[in-house]
Amino acid sequence: MKPLKQQETLPKPVQTRQHKVGKWNESLISSDVNQIWIELHRIVSSHPLVRASKRAGFLVEEGKYNAYTDLTQELFVALLSKERFQHYIDTEMTDAEVEAEISQIELTNMLTAELRKRYPESYRLARRISTLIQSSPTFKRFDNVNNPEAHRRLADRLYGLSEWKIVKMRRDVQEMHERVKVVSFSSRDTRMVGCTGDAQIVISNVELEKLIIRVFKAIDSPVDVRSLRSFVMSRLPIMDIHLVPVGGSGDSDDEDKMHFEIPDTRETPEEDLLRHEAETGAAGFVDNFLLNLNKSVRGKVKQYDRMINVLWYCYLISDSGTQLEVAEMLGVSDSLVSDYRKRIEAHLQQLSFDGVNEARQFEKALKRKVRGMLTEEKEQIPV
Numbered sequence: 001m002k003p004l005k006q007q008e009t010l011p012k013p014v015q016t017r018q019h020k021v022g023k024w025n026e027s028l029i030s031s032d033v034n035q036i037w038i039e040l041h042r043i044v045s046s047h048p049l050v051r052a053s054k055r056a057g058f059l060v061e062e063g064k065y066n067a068y069t070d071l072t073q074e075l076f077v078a079l080l081s082k083e084r085f086q087h088y089i090d091t092e093m094t095d096a097e098v099e100a101e102i103s104q105i106e107l108t109n110m111l112t113a114e115l116r117k118r119y120p121e122s123y124r125l126a127r128r129i130s131t132l133i134q135s136s137p138t139f140k141r142f143d144n145v146n147n148p149e150a151h152r153r154l155a156d157r158l159y160g161l162s163e164w165k166i167v168k169m170r171r172d173v174q175e176m177h178e179r180v181k182v183v184s185f186s187s188r189d190t191r192m193v194g195c196t197g198d199a200q201i202v203i204s205n206v207e208l209e210k211l212i213i214r215v216f217k218a219i220d221s222p223v224d225v226r227s228l229r230s231f232v233m234s235r236l237p238i239m240d241i242h243l244v245p246v247g248g249s250g251d252s253d254d255e256d257k258m259h260f261e262i263p264d265t266r267e268t269p270e271e272d273l274l275r276h277e278a279e280t281g282a283a284g285f286v287d288n289f290l291l292n293l294n295k296s297v298r299g300k301v302k303q304y305d306r307m308i309n310v311l312w313y314c315y316l317i318s319d320s321g322t323q324l325e326v327a328e329m330l331g332v333s334d335s336l337v338s339d340y341r342k343r344i345e346a347h348l349q350q351l352s353f354d355g356v357n358e359a360r361q362f363e364k365a366l367k368r369k370v371r372g373m374l375t376e377e378k379e380q381i382p383v
Contacts, residue, residue, distance in 0.1 A: 024098040041072040119240040126229045133159045142222040160222035171221035180231045188237040286365045310340040
């Protein structure tokens with residue numbers, strides 16, 4: 001019976017079913033445009049990058065098959081304009097070779113170029129994340145432990161911290177989505193990079209690697225590269241602006257399309273005056289706020305100076321370090337810094353603003369006032 005079982009399994013190899021090759025030479029020689037278009041549509045519909053772009057919302061569609069249809073038309077025009085169809089005939093390429101070039105080279109290049117154009121920062125950062133996790137010794141792969149030679153698409157490979165054991169528990173993606181929210185949002189690095197100097201760096205490679213480590217520690221599980229890139233980029237200030245028409249054009253070909261005007265959301269003169277008055281009033285809250293802090297330490301100069309320093313390093317600047325580091329820098333205990341922070345937060349909660357602009361104006365005025373106080377304090381210290 002064993003030979004019979006082997007014979008039964010032989011007619012169903014994976015290779016014969018995983019990929020269909022069209023009759024390209026027959027269609028090209030006979031100039032069968034309809035058949036060529038059908039074969040191109042089949043390639044577009046089954047291409048993994050196309051399906052991934054569609055799931056991510058990169059391909060806009062209005063009908064059931066519109067996204068694939070438009071992309072097929074773009075691919076057809078691109079191949080025709082580059083005279084690739086004639087090249088396939090002249091070089092006597094086989095059907096499999098034609099299929100492979102269109103799918104793996106022409107369509108892939110067209111998609112990546114479009115993604116790079118529409119989402120330049122997301123595309124660039126996704127590439128940088130993929131490169132870092134593969135090249136840095138801080139990370140290692142978890143899906144090829146028993147078979148190092150196993151081939152798998154990069155997006156589906158599992159990575160984690162190199163310090164983790166191979167038997168590390170793997171969490172559900174939904175749980176990891178919730179856990180990654182505890183990772184702080186990185187500030188934007190506005191330095192200009194690139195050969196033309198027209199792109200911002202967003203985040204340096206050193207800081208990007210630290211962010212990936214923080215994400216791994218938060219999710220506490222090996223994760224596939226596609227999800228990892230999504231987690232890391234959700235903690236970055238990425239600005240990919242893609243302009244799209246919103247309608248209202250008088251020369252539109254679609255007569256049934258609803259026409260509308262974009263409302264004017266700018267402030268009226270009255271609203272502008274009220275906003276400036278509210279912001280000015282918010283700036284006046286600073287003196288009362290500092291006076292209340294002074295009263296909370298009964299007017300004692302030394303304690304008040306410490307509280308102002310805690311206010312500055314723990315709330316008004318972002319790169320001062322942890323609470324323990326601030327306590328060490330000020331030469332006081334961690335518990336004292338914690339006590340001062342509780343008092344400061346209690347007085348902050350007593351403030352009430354009518355809008356975000358008032359709060360921002362208060363923060364700016366408080367920062368200027370405290371900076372001046374600290375500068376004056378340093379000048380009074382004898383050298």
